[in-house]
Amino acid sequence: MLQAQAISVEVGGKLLVERASFTVMARDKVGIVGRNGAGKTSLFKVLGGENEPAAGHVLRKGGFGYLPQDPKIDTALDGRTCVTHILSGKGIDDEMMRMEKLRIAMEENPDERNVSRYIKAEEMFRTTGGYSAESEARAMAVGLGLPQDRLDLPLEVLSGGERRRVELSRILFAGTDVLCLDEPTNHLDADAKNWLLQYMRQYKGAMLVISHDLDLLDEAITRVIHLDRPDENAVGEIFEYKGTYSQYKRARAEDEARLTKKAAQQSKEIARMQGVVDRFGAKATKAAMAHSMEKKIARLETTRVNAPRNQKTFNVRFPPPPPCGETVITGTSLCKGYNGRAVFEDIDFDLGRGERLLVLGLNGAGKTSLLRILAGETEADLGDFEFGYQVQSGYYAQEHDNLRVNESLLTNIRDSVPRGVEMDDSHLRGLLGMFGLSGDKVFQDSGTLSGGEKTKLALAMLMTGKNNLLLLDEPTNNLDPPSREAIANALIDWPGAIIFVSHDTEFVKELEPTKVLLMPDGDLDYFSEEWLELVEMA
Known part of the structure; x- marks a missing residue:
């Protein structure tokens, strides 16, 4: 069992959730939902014991397993396998x-x-x-x-x-009584997702999960906790719904319609009574009536509801790529291995100006290793690659390796500006604002961001460079549907060259790759919709 007892969650001195209480019993499978930046991950860190609540208590009974969004594993620990x-x-x-x-x-x-x-x-x-x-x-x-x-x-x-x-395997293997899983399907292919879904169905303990994988939520969840925090200055509210994710969406839509109607009625009534007070308050004969009306307005204000706000959307536009040669990049006989074991060998490919190359392969096939080589983050064991004339590349790492977690968002994006490029803070704040990262948010420690917000920050940092080639490793991980759609639309319209890795079938379809590089064999082919089946499996 896990019980939140009037807990408050605070990040960087800002109150995200106040006096929230709920209980998760054995066999309860609870999905925590809300927009990117609402505070789901911050709430989860308190529930998981990674952070202390600003107020209240979290009671955990029985064995406890917690998967944070960015688990830190001591990889040098005794050289363990x-x-x-x-x-x-x-x-x-x-x-x-x-x-x-x-x-x-x-x-x-x-x-x-x-x-x-x-x-x-x-x-x-x-x-x-x-x-x-x-x-x-x-x-x-x-x-x-x-x-x-x-x-x-x-x-x-x-x-x-x-x-x-x-x-994730270690946490599930432990067989605990309570599980808190933050985005457990990240980096999982279709078969692995199905395996996890079956495990979740059969799990007999108490489970809380954050996920943007709606299919997973719909089939496995028996209850939903909706964290409603419409903007950066608001304190979040907790709303609970019984049933599957689909049932929650219907119930939430009905609640929002009801609250919108009630808020409009209350506003209309308050405005009507305030009009009476304004007209008659100064008249001695009507003063008592006006005073009584003011008391009614005050009572109504204490029970006033706020109309739900539409989920915040944003419009992203990548800067136009500078001119470059017809051939953007050429890879020749690239090889990479670890501890004497080859991951891939003899990889050859080329990419022309404005083309899009999808890198496909099963887990462990070397997709990320290849992108890290092209980004200059590591070196190939053998072989080489060459950029074309005046090609400048920007790299998005799926693990957000380039973020400095003890620095603010503004400092991170300021440090990403290439040497020789002039950008003042107002311009940089504008880039962050395109991704919904605005106001005091830009001064927040990037280590306290949710996974979706880290993705947005890392993508915003790409925009400071004069890039005509983007290297993107799973750029839609952690994004809610509106954010994913905004990123996809921006890349669809961008005329530069792109090399990317993605498990997101819809995203791949929208980007319309021109070529496919199949790892680890290195087979290069033109893209067709037949490849989409492998995207989901990869």
Whole structure:
């Protein structure tokens, strides 16, 4: 069970939620919804124990598992492998290490004491399911899209998306009584999403989830908590709805229509009574009536409802690309591997001015590794690539690696301005404002942003460069539908060249790629709608 007892959530001195209370019992599967920036992730950090509430208490009973939007895993921890990290969810890694020490001690000195200690430890490990646990952990990781041959690699060689799936596997493997999962489907392909959906259906504990994957919410959720915070200066309100996500949407639409009507009626009545006060308040014979009317207005104001505001939308426009040569980039015999294992070999491709290249492949095929090489974030083991005449590239990293989490939004975008380019703060604030990041928000620590807001900040930072080639790694992750649509529309109209990775079928369809590069084999082909099936699977 998880219980929020009159909790208040505060970020950077700003109150996001005040005195919210709710309880999540076993078998409850609760979706927390609200627009980007409403405070869902900040609320989740309090529920998950990552941050303390500004007021109130969070009560957790039983084992507790928490997946933040950006889980931090110590990749250098004892050089542990993926499967060892997953096993740590139940402390089995420690038991295995203890057995290994006892085995070494027995081999070095096989006296009766050492032999007896090892036998007892091995018997206990077997009877408590230690040996079967590893196969269970591996099956869970494979279900979440991690290939078997990646599970014995050190965590440090995995991509950010792979490490996130390992952490999700560890949390689910632990078998806790309460789960808090923030965007659990990020980086999952269609098969992995289906596996997770089946797990959620069968899970018997209490579960809270934030997700922009509406299909997941619709099938798995039994209750919805709507966090309504219409703008940056408002304090959020909690509204609860029973049923699936689709049922919530219908009920929410009815509530909004009712509240809108009630707010209009109240405003009309207040205006009518205030008109009476204004006309007769100065007349001695009508003063008592006017005073009585003022009391009625005051009482009505205390129960006044605010009409729901439409979800905030924004209009993004990328700056026009500067002129460049006909060929934008050429890759020749590119190879990359980790710990002696090749991820991809002999990758050849080329891209012309204004063309769009979709990089496709299953998890672990090297899509992110290729984009990081092209962005200059890492180097190829073999091979090379060459930009065309006057080509300037901008890179969006799916893990937001280029954000400085202890600096404000304004400082981040200011530091992203290339040398030799002049942009004052008013211009930079205008770029942030295009993404709905305005007002005092620009002074907020970027580390406190939600995943969707980090995505918007990173995209805004792309606009400070004179780019005619964009390298985009999952640019729609964490975005709510209106934001995703705004980004897609901006890129559709942008005439520069794009190399991108995406699991978002609709986004890929809208961008109309001209070419497809299939990883890790390096097959280059012209795009057709037949490739969309693989987009969802990849």
